[in-house]
Amino acid sequence: MTIEETCLKDCYVLKPTIFEDHRGYFFESFNADKFQKMTGLTINFVQDNESKSSKGVLRGLHFQTGDYEQSKLVRVVKGAVLDLCVDIRRGSLTFGQHFSVELNEDNKKQLFVPKGFAHGFLVLKNETIINYKCDNFYQKDSEGGILFNDKDLNIDWGISEDEIILSDKDKILPTLSEYLNEK
Numbered sequence: 251m252t253i254e255e256t257c258l259k260d261c262y263v264l265k266p267t268i269f270e271d272h273r274g275y276f277f278e279s280f281n282a283d284k285f286q287k288m289t290g291l292t293i294n295f296v297q298d299n300e301s302k303s304s305k306g307v308l309r310g311l312h313f314q315t316g317d318y319e320q321s322k323l324v325r326v327v328k329g330a331v332l333d334l335c336v337d338i339r340r341g342s343l344t345f346g347q348h349f350s351v352e353l354n355e356d357n358k359k360q361l362f363v364p365k366g367f368a369h370g371f372l373v374l375k376n377e378t379i380i381n382y383k384c385d386n387f388y389q390k391d392s393e394g395g396i397l398f399n400d401k402d403l404n405i406d407w408g409i410s411e412d413e414i415i416l417s418d419k420d421k422i423l424p425t426l427s428e429y430l431n432e433k
């Protein structure tokens with residue numbers, strides 16, 4: 251496994267070692283010991299999620315708050331996404347900044363999204379299946395979100411907004427400043 255730091259502290263891109271032979275391939279999709287040795291972070295994932303989406307779907311930008319904040323380890327099983335996270339940790343030197351990376355079935359890259367970040371992805375290929383580990387359980391009442399096209403975040407999703415498919419919930423999320431003012 252290799253690991254790359256990003257412009258955001260504690261946010262990493264991981265690339266597992268793939269073992270290929272005449273039958274196909276094998277790789278460890280997560281190893282707590284290797285993860286801890288390479289990041290210095292001790293993580294205890296308690297919930298795995300999976301979603302399938304069509305090309306053009308954007309899920310996010312979501313997070314959970316308080317005692318239910320989640321770190322996530324995100325990977326694509328089939329297809330491709332532009333995976334993105336925004337640092338919304340108050341007082342962080344990179345507050346409001348984002349990092350994005352293409353995760354796909356070929357590069358098998360994974361994005362580690364720390365607690366205190368909003369997370370979302372734009373689906374680049376039809377029938378994309380994404381799987382991610384969370385280190386805290388889903389708690390509906392602790393869900394939060396910010397608008398994918400919040401002008402202050404200056405995110406370039408790479409396609410025009412009228413091509414993006416959102417849930418009704420995500421269409422009416424607040425901007426980051428609106429969210430912070432509500433708190």
Ligand SMILES: Cc1cn([C@H]2C[C@H](O)[C@@H](COP(=O)(O)OP(=O)(O)O[C@H]3O[C@H](C)C(=O)[C@H](O)[C@H]3O)O2)c(=O)[nH]c1=O
Pocket residue numbers: 299301309310312313322369370371387388417
């Ligand atoms: C997140 C979650 C949802 N649900 C239920 C609640 C809804 O009835 C249904 C769909 O939920 P939602 O529309 O919030 O799913 P996404 O839009 O994919 O949300 C996720 O998208 C972004 C990218 C994330 O990082 C979060 O993990 C998560 O917010 O699944 C559960 O039962 N457990 C869960 O952990």
